[in-house]
Amino acid sequence: MSSVIPYTVEKRPDTGLNNVKIGIWLFLASEVMLFGALFGGYILLRVGSTEWPHGSDFGLSVPLAFVNTLVLISSSVTMVMAWASLMRKDTRKYKIYMFLTVLGGVGFMVIKSIEYSAKFSHHYYPETHNFLALYFTLTGLHALHVVAGMVVNAYLLWPGFKMWETNPQQFTNRVESAGLFWHFVDLVWIFLFPVLYLL
Amino acid sequence: MSHEDIDHHVRIYMRVFAALVVLTIVTVGVSYLHLAPGPALALGLTIALIKGSLVACYFMHLISEKKMLLWVMAISLVFFFFELLIPMVTEGNNLHMGA
Numbered sequence: 386m387s388s389v390i391p392y393t394v395e396k397r398p399d400t401g402l403n404n405v406k407i408g409i410w411l412f413l414a415s416e417v418m419l420f421g422a423l424f425g426g427y428i429l430l431r432v433g434s435t436e437w438p439h440g441s442d443f444g445l446s447v448p449l450a451f452v453n454t455l456v457l458i459s460s461s462v463t464m465v466m467a468w469a470s471l472m473r474k475d476t477r478k479y480k481i482y483m484f485l486t487v488l489g490g491v492g493f494m495v496i497k498s499i500e501y502s503a504k505f506s507h508h509y510y511p512e513t514h515n516f517l518a519l520y521f522t523l524t525g526l527h528a529l530h531v532v533a534g535m536v537v538n539a540y541l542l543w544p545g546f547k548m549w550e551t552n553p554q555q556f557t558n559r560v561e562s563a564g565l566f567w568h569f570v571d572l573v574w575i576f577l578f579p580v581l582y583l584l
Numbered sequence: 585m586s587h588e589d590i591d592h593h594v595r596i597y598m599r600v601f602a603a604l605v606v607l608t609i610v611t612v613g614v615s616y617l618h619l620a621p622g623p624a625l626a627l628g629l630t631i632a633l634i635k636g637s638l639v640a641c642y643f644m645h646l647i648s649e650k651k652m653l654l655w656v657m658a659i660s661l662v663f664f665f666f667e668l669l670i671p672m673v674t675e676g677n678n679l680h681m682g683a
Contacts, residue, residue, distance in 0.1 A: 458605065
C-alpha cells in the first residue's frame, strides 16, 4: 500500500482543488462550529441574566485590546504578503514577511499575558463571574489557536523552508494553508473584540 | 498566476488592510456613544461582520474560490447560526437581554 497522499500539489479532477486546500477548509468549518458553540453559550448566559457587566467592570482595557486587534490584522497582512512573495519566487521577502507574522503572534501573546496577569492580580478568575468564565474560555481558546499558528508559521519559516528547494509548489500550498488558519484566527478575534470589550 | 496578477492582489490587500484599520477605529468610536444594549450589539456585530467578510473574501481568497469551498463554508455557517439560535429558542421564556 502506498503511503503517498495523492493530490497534494495537483488538483483533483472532480473537485478542481488539491486535497490540502479541501482539508484545511473542512478543518476551518469544524472550527466555526467550535467557536459557534462558545458564542452560543455567551448568548445563552447574556440573554438569560437580568444584569450583565461591561468588560470595563472587570478592568478589561479597550486600548490594549485595540492595539492587539491592530497587531493581529497587521500580521494577517504580512502573512498574505509572505504567500504573495513566494508566488513571485522572492524567498528573501517571504522570510521577512513570515518573520513579521510570527513576531505579530508573539506581540499578541505578550499583550494578552499582560491582560491576564492584571486580571489574576485583582483576583478575577473564571469562577468569579459568568462574564469572566466566558472571557477566559473564549480568549484562552483563541490564544491556543494563536500559539498553534505561530508554531506552524515558525516551522515554515525555519526548518520547513528546506522543502522550497525540492518542491516549491507544495511548499507554497503549505504556506497558503497556514495562512488560511492564521486569517481564521484573526477573523475570530474580530468578533471577540467587540463582544467582550465593547458591548 | 502572473506577476501582474500578484501585484493586483497586493494592492487589494493594502486597501483591505486600510479598511480593517478604519473599521476597527469606528468600532471603538461607536462604543463611546453609549448606545442601548440592543442597538449597540447590532451595530458592533454589523461592523464585525463587514470586517470578517473582508478577511474571508480577500485574505482567504474566498471570493475567487471554487464553488465547492463556498458550499462547505455556507453549510457550516448555517449550522453556526443554528448554534446561536438554539439558546434563544430553548430559553425563549427566560430572556432578559442583560445590560
